[in-house]
Amino acid sequence: MAKITKPLTNTEVKQAKAKDKPYKLFDGAGLVLKVRVNGSKSWLFMYKKPFVTKRAELVFGMYPSISLAEARELRTKANELLSKDIDPKEHKDEFNRQQQETLSNTFEQVAANWFQVKKTEISADYAKDLWRSLELHIFPALGKHPISKITAPLTIDVIKPIAAKGSLETVKRLTQRLNEIMNYAVNTGLIHASPLTGIKAAFKKPEKNHMPTLTxxxxxxxxxxxxxxxxxxxxxxxxxxxxxxxxxxxxxxxxxxxxxxxxxxxxxxxxxxxxxxxxxxxxxxxxxxxxxxxxxxxxxxxxxxxxxxxxxxxxxxxxxxxxxxxxxxxxxxxxxxxxxxxxxxxxxxxxxxxxxxxxxxxxxxxxxxxxxxxxxxxxxxxxxxxxxxxxxxxxxxxxxxxxxxxxxxxxx
Structure with missing residues (x-):
C-alpha cells in the first residue's frame, strides 16, 4: 500500500530547526520544505520529467517569503503543467528568459538597432535630424518602455503636446518614424504586430505648402x-x-x-x-x-x-x-x-x-x-x-x- 504523506502544518514549518545535515519535510504531491544547516528554509517541487523517468527539482523560493499556502498554489500550477506534459522548470526558465528579453528590448534600444539599418539608406545630415527628433520628442517618455508595452494610446499622449503647438509636420514625421521602428520590431520577431499603424489618424494633417521658389x-x-x-x-x-x-x-x-x-x-x-x-x-x-x-x-x-x-x-x-x-x-x-x-x-x-x-x-x-x-x-x-x-x-x-x-x- 502506497505511503500517505501527512500534510505539513504552519506550526511545523515555522518550528522546523536546523540539524547537523540538511533535511526535508514532505507536504505531499511533490511539495517539499528543505531545511539547511544554517536554518534557512526553501520550498522545492520534486517531480518526474515528462516523457522520461528522470527526476527533477524546481525551487519555488524561500520561507517565510513564500508561505505554506502560497507554496501549495505553486505546486498546483506545476502539477497542472505536468498533466499537459509540460516541464514546470523548463516553463519557468522560458518565462524568465522572455521577461529578461522584454526588459532588455526597450523602445530606445530597438530604435537604435533600427537606426543602424536606416542610416545606410539616407544622408548623414538627414540621419542626424531623424535621431535628434526621437531624442527630443519620444525617448524621454517612451525610451525605457519595453517594445512590447508600447501602445497607441500611450504614444498618442506623448505626441499630443507637439500637435497642440501646431507642429503638424513634426507630428507627421514622428508618426512615420515610429511606425518604421515598430515594423522593424515585427520583422525581427520582437512583437507580433505593430500597435501604431493607424496613429496618424489621431492628428490633423499638415497643410501642404509648396516649397518656396521663383518663376x-x-x-x-x-x-x-x-x-x-x-x-x-x-x-x-x-x-x-x-x-x-x-x-x-x-x-x-x-x-x-x-x-x-x-x-x-x-x-x-x-x-x-x-x-x-x-x-x-x-x-x-x-x-x-x-x-x-x-x-x-x-x-x-x-x-x-x-x-x-x-x-x-x-x-x-x-x-x-x-x-x-x-x-x-x-x-x-x-x-x-x-x-x-x-x-x-x-x-x-x-x-x-x-x-x-x-x-x-x-x-x-x-x-x-x-x-x-x-x-x-x-x-x-x-x-x-x-x-x-x-x-x-x-x-x-x-x-x-x-x-x-x-x-x-x-x-x-
Whole structure:
C-alpha cells in the first residue's frame, strides 16, 4: 500500500530547526520544505520529467517569503503543467528568459538597432535630424518602455503636446518614424504586430505648402540681389554652386575637394552623401570651375569646398544658403532647395528631355533597366544641359537675358 504523506502544518514549518545535515519535510504531491544547516528554509517541487523517468527539482523560493499556502498554489500550477506534459522548470526558465528579453528590448534600444539599418539608406545630415527628433520628442517618455508595452494610446499622449503647438509636420514625421521602428520590431520577431499603424489618424494633417521658389523670369532679379548682398564670399559661392549644379542643400554644403575631378570636369558625389544612396556625377561648366577658382585660396588646403565659419575643419551648415536668402529678403519666397525647382521649371519650359532633367536632379528612375542605360548615355546629354543652364544663369547675372529667352527651344 502506497505511503500517505501527512500534510505539513504552519506550526511545523515555522518550528522546523536546523540539524547537523540538511533535511526535508514532505507536504505531499511533490511539495517539499528543505531545511539547511544554517536554518534557512526553501520550498522545492520534486517531480518526474515528462516523457522520461528522470527526476527533477524546481525551487519555488524561500520561507517565510513564500508561505505554506502560497507554496501549495505553486505546486498546483506545476502539477497542472505536468498533466499537459509540460516541464514546470523548463516553463519557468522560458518565462524568465522572455521577461529578461522584454526588459532588455526597450523602445530606445530597438530604435537604435533600427537606426543602424536606416542610416545606410539616407544622408548623414538627414540621419542626424531623424535621431535628434526621437531624442527630443519620444525617448524621454517612451525610451525605457519595453517594445512590447508600447501602445497607441500611450504614444498618442506623448505626441499630443507637439500637435497642440501646431507642429503638424513634426507630428507627421514622428508618426512615420515610429511606425518604421515598430515594423522593424515585427520583422525581427520582437512583437507580433505593430500597435501604431493607424496613429496618424489621431492628428490633423499638415497643410501642404509648396516649397518656396521663383518663376523663371525672376532669375535676373535673384542674381542681381545676390551680387549686391552683403554676405561672405564662401556663402555667395555656396548659393551660386547650388544654383548651377542643381544639387540638394546638404550635397552642396558637404562638397569635398577630393570629389572634384578637373581632368574630366566632373564632380563625383559618393552614394553615402546622396539622399537616394546612389553615386551622382555632376558635369562641371566654365562657370562652376570659376567658382572653384574663387574658393581655391580660401579652402583649397582644406577638406571641404565650403568650410564652416566657426570651425573650418567642418563643412558649412546646409541651412547656410537658406539663412542668407532670408536675409536678402527672400523669406517665404525662395529656399535653397527651391533653386532645384527653378532649374527644373526653366529647363522643362526650354524643351529639354524630361528624363535628362530628372537625371540631372538625381531623381531615381524606377525602371532598373533604364537606370543602368541612362547612367552612361545621359551623362553627355546632361553635360549639354548643364552648360546651357550655367550660360543661362550667367546671362541673367550680367543682364543679357532677354525676357528669359522665351521661344527658345533647345532639345538636350
Amino acid at each position: 523663371p523670369d525672376q532669375l535676373p532679379e535673384l542674381m542681381k540681389t545676390i551680387s549686391y548682398a552683403s554676405i561672405k564670399i564662401v556663402t555667395r559661392c555656396l548659393i551660386e554652386w547650388q544654383l548651377h549644379t542643381m544639387v540638394r542643400p546638404s550635397e552642396a554644403a558637404g562638397a569635398k575637394w577630393s570629389e572634384i575631378d578637373l581632368d574630366n570636369n566632373q564632380w563625383l558625389i559618393p552614394a553615402e552623401r546622396m539622399k537616394k544612396k546612389r553615386d551622382h556625377t555632376v558635369p562641371l561648366t566654365k562657370q562652376t570651375i570659376e567658382i572653384l577658382e574663387r574658393l581655391q585660396p580660401i579652402s583649397g588646403h582644406r577638406e571641404y569646398l565650403f568650410p564652416a565659419d566657426r570651425d573650418p575643419k567642418r563643412h558649412a551648415n546646409e541651412s547656410t544658403a537658406n539663412a542668407a536668402l532670408k536675409r536678402m529678403g527672400y523669406h517665404k519666397k525662395l529656399v535653397a532647395h527651391g533653386m532645384r525647382a527653378l532649374a527644373s521649371t526653366t529647363l522643362n519650359e526650354q524643351g529639354f528631355d524630361g528624363d535628362v532633367i530628372e537625371a540631372a536632379l538625381a531623381h531615381i528612375d524606377q525602371n532598373e533597366v533604364r537606370r543602368a542605360y541612362n547612367r552612361a548615355e545621359y551623362l553627355e546629354r546632361r553635360r549639354k544641359l548643364m552648360y546651357w543652364w550655367s550660360e543661362h544663369i550667367e546671362q541673367a547675372q550680367t543682364g543679357k537675358l532677354n525676357k528669359y529667352n522665351k521661344g527658345l527651344k533647345i532639345i538636350g
